[in-house]
Amino acid sequence: MRARLALASAAILAGLVGAGLFSSVLAQPAANQGKKTEAQYAGGFRPDACRYPKLARDKQLSGCCQMDLEIGPDGQVISADGVCSDPLFLEPTVRCLVAQEFIPATRNGQPVRDLQHLEYEWRATTPSKTNLCNKLKTS
Structure with a gap:
């Protein structure tokens, strides 16, 4: 069961990267800031840090966090904050994302801090009747 959940989480994160859903919240750099690249997910998913919340697993709940x-x-997450369809998903999401590795953003070829x-x-093995992600997107 844990392996399936870890694989599902890895597939979701890989899908986000592949779909280009890691998008910078910063505006385009001003002319005086020079050429900038965004931080990118480096791969190397760490399933031990991304355990499905037990209560959510027991209730077969799915969830979504923005x-x-x-x-x-240095490519490490300095801070993470967000909103989730159910608060029980926030702490595990932060723990999971902080454990991942990122290729740092650059400006003029030098690594810099970036916001993403x-x-x-989070998808339950047997999806719940209520799609919590859609609820979050419409609120």
């Missing part, structure tokens, strides 16, 4: 991440010049906005979805 997260704002601050990624440092992403959606992290």
